[in-house]
Amino acid sequence: DIQMTQSPSSLSASVGDRVTITCRASQGISRYLNWYQQKPGKAPKLLIYAASSLQSGVPSRFSGSGSGTHFTLIISSLQPEDSATYFCQQSQGTFGGGTKVEIK
Amino acid sequence: QVQLQQSGPGLVRPSRTLSLTCAISGDSVSSNSAAWNWIRQSPSRGLEWLGRTYYRSKWSTEYALSVQSRITIHPDTSKNQFSLQLTSVTPEDTAVYYCSRDDFTTGAALDYWGQGTLVTVSS
Secondary structure: OOOEEEEOOEEEEOOOOOEEEEEEEOOOOOOOEEEEEEOOOOOOEEEEEOOOEEOOOOOOOEEEEEEOOEEEEEEOOOOHHHOEEEEEEEOOOOEOOOEEEEEO | OOEEEEEOOOEEOOOOOEEEEEEEEOOOOOOOOEEEEEEEEEOOOEEEEEEEEEEOOOEEEEEOOOOOOOEEEEEEOOOOEEEEEEOOOOHHHOEEEEEEEEEHHHOOEEEEEOOOEEEEEOO
């Protein structure tokens, strides 16, 4: 199985900050990488698919990049409602361990 | 708008079979562009993709290696739903179980999710 490793596991940032989350695959997965946001007690919500495509309805402050084994999710200007846990996932397969984002 | 409604027991005895159903509205289980997935989440294992079923001129299933010997995902075209069966459960199978859709148009990302069902394996 391909392993997905996220970093950091948690972070604390202020409203308006630029936040970067990294996901690494144990082997190349081209651009078959998705990002999800999960709030407590809720199902994950798709943010980004195919590494960089913004899902319909998702604010444009979210963006994704990368290919092969190294991927990045960026929140350009952190908002209070962005407090959540973020997961990467190789399409049709394993998830990363998650990054918990807290607002200072 | 696609909606997925999960049903099934929240408590399963050890060594028994876990069974959950996911009813689909706004799409078809027989869609040629969608696939229907089960995922679970626990504090010890995180988010774990379990498997999926899909129709592309014939029915196919794919399962995670970790549960391959114990899992069945089955479509029910008459009720537009799909089901999960996991046999010989242990307390390690305690988790929140989700059904979800992936679609060709989003590169097989999981774009719609059920509400989740907490399943506890305990005697």
